[in-house]
Structures are given as structure tokens and as C-alpha cells.
Amino acid sequence: MTSLLDQSPARPVIQRLKVMRQLADDEVVALEQAIREAIRRGRAGEDLICEGDCIDSVRIILSGWLCRYKALENGRRQILNFVLPGETCDAYAYLLSRTDHSIGAITPVVYADIKRARFEQLIKTHTSLGEAFWCETLLMGTIQREWAVNLGRRMALERVAHILCELFERLRPVGLLDGNTCSFPLTQMDLADATGLSVVHLNRTLQELRSAKLISLRERILRIEDLNGLKRIALFSPTYLYLYQKH
Structure with missing residues (x-):
């Protein structure tokens, strides 16, 4: 099963759901099987x-x-969250x-588009899958609440450090970290649209994190030089991500 799963396009979602529930x-x-029957592709810049x-x-x-984003009538955009491999x-x-x-897709994406009737049949037959998907839905709510705190109460440096810590930890259970580095498109x-900062302010904040030797970011690769230090600056605790919960 393990070797077959390693080759499966469903591997990220299965790994993530297994954090939520035993399957x-x-x-x-x-x-x-449901995923293989429903695979689609999207272009960068396309709204799913x-x-x-x-x-x-x-x-x-x-x-x-x-x-995830909302756009104002004048074109300004607020990114509400990111959707990563393995998430719905x-x-x-x-x-x-x-x-x-x-x-909207930031990069080219591969996704499964499972119709409602097929999905409901799946979770009716396999109740642990249904619970795992509910847990994933609830988890998105906990992340959204943390983002509200991030925008409302953290200073710019804390805010940017926090989102970097969160994304890094969300990539961990699906095996998308390479030591202390990850793809960062x-x-x-x-x-800036995710943290409520201007691009100029965001750039200065990233430079400050680089100067403190906490991160390096080049050619769409993020390297966390000092994860514990970055977490301290961000006031970051991963408990809201439920990465290691007991079933």
C-alpha cells in the first residue's frame, strides 16, 4: 500500500486527511479511485x-x-488564505x-473535481473519510481565525513571520519540505495582499527578516535559516493547525 500510495496523485490529500483521522x-x-476519475488541470491565474x-x-x-480572495470594486484584493496541495x-x-x-490559481494546478453525488456516496460508505473532511473544513476555520488575529493585532514583522511559519508547517504533513527549504511561488x-501591507512595506519587512538571518528567499525557494527564531518573532504556536492530534 505504501509503495502504491507514493506513486498516487492522491498522496497529498491522503497524507493530510490521515492527520485528521485514521483511515x-x-x-x-x-x-x-474517486480522485483518479475526476482529475482536472488549471492554469496559473485562472479562477477555479x-x-x-x-x-x-x-x-x-x-x-x-x-x-482565496475577495476583490473590491476598485480592484484592490485581499487574500483570505492560501490553498495548498492536499487541501480542499x-x-x-x-x-x-x-x-x-x-x-484563484497562483501556479498551474492539478485537482480532482468530484461531483456532489459521488462525494456523498463516498462519505456515506466510509464514515472516517467523512469525519476527516469535516475536520479539514473545521481546520480552515481555525486558520481563518488566526489570520484575523494576524491582521488585527500583530505588527508587520510579526505578521509576515507568522504567515511564513504557517505555510512552512502546512507543507510538512504532505512531504513538501526539503529539510529547511520549500518551494515558495x-x-x-x-x-502584501495576504498581510494587508503595501508592497514597499512588505519588501522592507522581508529584508529585515533576511538581515536577521532568519530566512532566505530567492528564485521561488524559501529557506528557513532559524525556524525557532522565526517562530519567536512571529509569536507563532502551531497548535491551531492540529498537525499532531490524537484520534
């Missing part, structure tokens, strides 16, 4: 979901980075009449 082999096989859309499927990200674009969003925000504009 039996037959549940892993069933989810993998637009604000106001009616949702009739579950989109699960297999590779690539996306962002809200597993149960189809229960609402329409979505209240957009989800976000532009300074993306980070």
Missing part, C-alpha cells in the same frame, strides 16, 4: 471558483498553490447556495 486501507483505495458561483462538486488540490476548496461548500469568495504582491 482504513479500503477507505484510502476508495478515495484514490468565482464569488457567487453555485457549487456542485468538491475540488481537492493535488498539486500547485491557490489563494471547502469540502462541503455545495451545502450553501453560492460561494462568498473566489479561489508567492510574489511580494501576493504576500
